[in-house]
Amino acid sequence: MNNRERFLELQSVLTAHQALWRPLPFYVRRPDWCAQWPALTEDVLALDEALLEQFTCDPEASLAWLGERLPVARRLAALCDVPPLPPRALPPCDAHFDWKVPGRKREQIDAFAAHGPASRAPLLEWCAGKGHLGRRLALTDNLPVSSLEIDPALCEDAARLASRAGVAQTVLCADALDEASRAHVHGHSVLALHACGELHRALVRTAADDGAHSYRIAPCCYYRGAQDGYRPLSRDASLHLDGGALRLAVTETVTAPQRIRQRLARDQAWKLAFIALRNDILGEAIRPFKPVPSIWLSGDFATYGQSLARREKLPLPDVVDWPHWLAAGEARRADVRRLELVRHAFRRALEMWLVMDVALGLEEAGFEVQVGTFCERSLTPRNLMVLAHRE
Numbered sequence: 001m002n003n004r005e006r007f008l009e010l011q012s013v014l015t016a017h018q019a020l021w022r023p024l025p026f027y028v029r030r031p032d033w034c035a036q037w038p039a040l041t042e043d044v045l046a047l048d049e050a051l052l053e054q055f056t057c058d059p060e061a062s063l064a065w066l067g068e069r070l071p072v073a074r075r076l077a078a079l080c081d082v083p084p085l086p087p088r089a090l091p092p093c094d095a096h097f098d099w100k101v102p103g104r105k106r107e108q109i110d111a112f113a114a115h116g117p118a119s120r121a122p123l124l125e126w127c128a129g130k131g132h133l134g135r136r137l138a139l140t141d142n143l144p145v146s147s148l149e150i151d152p153a154l155c156e157d158a159a160r161l162a163s164r165a166g167v168a169q170t171v172l173c174a175d176a177l178d179e180a181s182r183a184h185v186h187g188h189s190v191l192a193l194h195a196c197g198e199l200h201r202a203l204v205r206t207a208a209d210d211g212a213h214s215y216r217i218a219p220c221c222y223y224r225g226a227q228d229g230y231r232p233l234s235r236d237a238s239l240h241l242d243g244g245a246l247r248l249a250v251t252e253t254v255t256a257p258q259r260i261r262q263r264l265a266r267d268q269a270w271k272l273a274f275i276a277l278r279n280d281i282l283g284e285a286i287r288p289f290k291p292v293p294s295i296w297l298s299g300d301f302a303t304y305g306q307s308l309a310r311r312e313k314l315p316l317p318d319v320v321d322w323p324h325w326l327a328a329g330e331a332r333r334a335d336v337r338r339l340e341l342v343r344h345a346f347r348r349a350l351e352m353w354l355v356m357d358v359a360l361g362l363e364e365a366g367f368e369v370q371v372g373t374f375c376e377r378s379l380t381p382r383n384l385m386v387l388a389h390r391e
Contacts, residue, residue, distance in 0.1 A: 003369060004236070007356035010079050010349055011239050017072055021346035024244060025339035026272070027286040029332075033342070040069045044338045055341055059252060059348065059377075066345050073345050080348045085115040085372035085385060090140050101132050104379070109133050111375035112193050112218060113140055116387055121213035124148065124188035126203060127176050127195035131158035135167045137191065148172040148184060177202055177225075186211040193218050194382060198225025204233045204358055207388075208365035214389040215362060218374065220382045222246045222354050230354075233361030239353065249351040251344065252381040265333070267297055272336065273329020274308050281314065301326045355384045362388040 001009070014021070023031035034041040047055075055062035060077075067073040090113055101109070113136050121143075125134035128147035138145040147169055149155050155173040162169035174181050176199050185203070190212050192200050200219050207215070222230075223246035230241040271292070278287065289312055296304050302322040309316050359369045367388035374385045 003356055003359045003363065003371060006079060007234070007353065007360055008236060010353040010356065011237070013072060013075060013079065014239055014346065014349060014353060017346070020070075021248065021343050021350070022245060023343075025336045025343065027275070027288070029284070029335075031339065034339075037070070040066075040342070041339075043069055044341055045335060047338050047341075052337060052341075056337070059344070062341055063345055066341065070342070070345070076345060076349045080352050082352075082372050082384070085370065085374055085387065087114045088116075088118070090114050090136075093136065093139060105132065108193070108375065108380055109136050111379065112191075112216075112385070113137050115372075115374035115385060116216050119143060119189035119214065121187060121189045122146070124184055124190045124212075126190055126192040127199050128158060128171075129154050130161060131169055131171065132161075133191055133193050134158075134169055135162060135165055138167045138169060139165070144168045144170070146170040146172055146184060146188070148174055148176060148181060150175045182206055182210050187213055189214045189216070191216050194220035194380075196221035196224040200358070201225070201231075201233060204361040204365070207362055207367065215367070215386065217358060217386045217388075218382060218384065219355055219358060219386070220250070222249050222351070233357045234364060236360070237357055241350075245350065246354075248343065248347050249354055250382070251347055252377075263297075267292075268336075269326070269329045269333045270297065270301055270304055271329070272332040273301065273325045274305055276328040276332060277305065277320070277325045278309075278312070278314055281316075351384065355386060359386050359388075362386065366390060 019031075019036075020033050023033070025031060030041075055065065063073050063077050067077070090110060109132055112133060118141050119137070123134060123137055123141070123143050123145040125131060125145060125147040128134055128149040131145075131147040131149070134145040134147040137143070145167070147158055149158065149171070150173070152173055155171045158169065158171045162171070172181075172184060174184075176195070190203060192203060192215070195217070197220075200217050203210075203212075203215060203217065223243050226241075226243060226246055230246060232239075275287075279285070289308070292304075292308065296307050302320075305320070305322060305325070306316070308314075355371060359371050363369045367390055370387045372385060372387075373383045375383045377383050
């Protein structure tokens with residue numbers, strides 16, 4: 001299966017089954033698919049906590065379990081199965097490189113650097129942060145590197161770290177979305193490790209004319225820069241995606257520490273409790289609200305609910321049974337977590353479609369393109385890479 005065939009098959013499956021992945025159980029008590037798939041709904045809602053936790057931490061196990069009840073899940077698994085890109089051995093770096101590089105970030109940088117051929121052109125690191133990746137590949141391939149970053153403080157850090165490591169690294173303090181930044185692409189091997197949303201898509205939109213030697217892109221945060229909906233990169237794309245759908249593609253995360261997970265669980269239960277209270281007063285409807293200030297979550301639920309009601313202009317009755325609504329929120333969260341397993345079955349397929357759109361956009365710009373993984377998903381779920389070069 002070539003890139004276009006995979007892309008079109010993914011598009012067909014996602015389009016045909018969008019009733020399963022577009023509705024958000026957080027806002028919709030029972031998505032319409034529950035009536036169409038009653039046995040699936042019953043099995044999902046009956047999951048015990050231990051199995052639910054296993055499926056939350058192991059998407060492949062979840063997909064296998066769903067495949068016995070929802071045949072399309074098996075097709076999704078096959079369509080998302082791309083092989084690892086071939087690695088190469090990297091020379092070790094001394095302590096000067098490791099300075100101020102977080103451990104997990106260092107592992108991601110090494111994996112990205114190892115899964116791709118040695119470059120034959122100067123390097124351009126796109127959305128570089130402190131320039132860690134650029135320094136790593138400059139040392140590995142003995143090449144000059146330019147690192148483009150918009151944040152002046154990060155640019156200063158990158159320059160200091162380059163000097164400390166003895167790397168010929170030119171720091172370009174510029175906006176990746178500025179038209180002038182395109183001039184830096186010409187003749188370079190472009191590196192983009194987790195450049196968010198439109199920041200990586202901008203490279204593809206103008207690739208036909210920018211004269212890059214090659215691209216190595218690991219996409220991330222697909223919803224960034226798509227406030228008005230997703231603008232495809234390839235000619236055959238016909239899947240219409242809003243911010244909610246784009247966020248689905250990145251809902252899988254590396255498991256957080258227990259205390260963080262407990263806090264997030266409480267935060268979600270409180271939000272669902274408020275939604276249940278508001279729906280009881282105003283009637284069932286989808287009414288998203290802005291993010292809640294973290295300080296509101298440091299007290300008790302009653303204070304939180306009163307603060308949110310004031311902000312949302314919700315008229316509260318004289319007496320509110322706050323323990324009742326908190327219990328309702330906790331019960332809703334239990335249902336939401338189980339119903340979301342069905343929606344989450346499509347998130348890797350949606351991400352694969354988005355990555356294949358990048359790949360096809362580069363193919364249409366005249367590049368030879370390969371797509372694969374560069375690390376295990378336990379290191380980062382955003383482990384898909386697009387390699388593109390001109391013959």
